[in-house]
Amino acid sequence: MKTTPFTDLHIALGAKMHEFAGYNMPVEYSGIMNEHLAVCRSVGVFDVSHMGEIKVKGPHALALIQRLASNDASVLPVGKVQYSCFPNETGGIVDDILIYHYEEEEYLLVVNAANIEKDWDWCVSHNTVGAALENASTRIAQLAVQGPKATETLQRLTPVDLSAIPYYAFTTGVFAGCKNVILSNTGYTGAGGFELYFRPEDSLSVWNAIFEAGQPDGILPVGLGARDTLRLEMGYCLYGNDLDDTTSPIEAGLGWITKFVDGKNFTNRAALERQKKEGVTRKLCAFELTEKGIPRQGYDMVDEGGNPIGKVTSGTMSPLMRKGIGLGYVKPEYAVTGTEIRIRVRNKNLTAQVVKLPFRK
Secondary structure, three states: OEOOOOHHHHHHOOOEEEEEOOEEEEEEOOOHHHHHHHHHHOOEEEEOOOOEEEEEEOOOHHHHHHHHOOOOHHHOOOOEEEEEEEEOOOOOEEEEEEEEEEEOOEEEEEEOHHHHHHHHHHHHHOOOOOOEEEEOHHHOEEEEEEOOOHHHHHHOOOOOOHHHOOOOEEEEEEEOOEEEEEEEOOOOOOOOEEEEEEOHHHHHHHHHHHHHHOHHHOOEEEOHHHHHHHHHHOOOOOEOOOEOOOOOOOOOOOHHHOOOOOOOOOOOHHHHHHHHHHOOOOEEEEEEEOOOOOOOOOOEEEOOOOOEEEEEEEEEEOOOOOOEEEEEEEOHHHOOOOOEEEEEEOOEEEEEEEEOOOOOO
């Protein structure tokens, strides 16, 4: 398995390790519930160095991104971040990504760990405009410091005024004595905080400084288990579960990142534009169980008569709400808020209600 600059440290801390996207990653340290609540109430740290980074540079950088990505990067100023996706030719999604406008003619694409090679090949094969591409994934480490006390913790380590960085914006500066650290007001938890990008050789210095600074706030290391429950409580999609090569952004409720502006001819635009105008045959919906039970990925979603209407793509027991929650694709008529559906859990059809996201208000 691949490792991150923090793998030995995770093991030394007694983390429960497991393979994820080819990497040896921590699933939990002190327990998913404890780590989840720490992020919601204080501050937690995630090793997300397994994520991929692709640099797009030169005078044709924007042209390539406009060709590849569904969102309109032409409105993205330097210092801002944009959520987007790569549509494929058959209506699905190659990957969902973050686009950082780093300099006037330079962008940083942050891609999912399992898709680094696929995304790189996709960018290279569609680069007909002569943009300069660089796969920087192995030369960038990343930590996500999340929670209501994350900014307070991090501010102790940098002269940069973190409170002046708006949501989905970033700056580059000195952090914990390390130069050229990207300080990004983004995250995958809904709890607030920052994502930090830095050189792998600075990893242990950055980690140790953060945990020392966060001691007064009860800072904890957090694994992939709580990362998943946190993102699901917010209704954030996970590639490989709720998004994949067969799910369109319109079906997934991502029409807001699919921009049909003049001159932007991204892959499969015509078909997606038609979907947005005419409707789709299935939609991603959110549901809460009204009976005791835990929905899991792959469980059947059925109607009152037990007839299949879809499958759960993500599901868990919400640590904060103490009830089963999940996402899944169903026929549009079943995706209406307030609709009663059933989730088949261990041969029992448990009642659930379609709700509006996020689960965690």
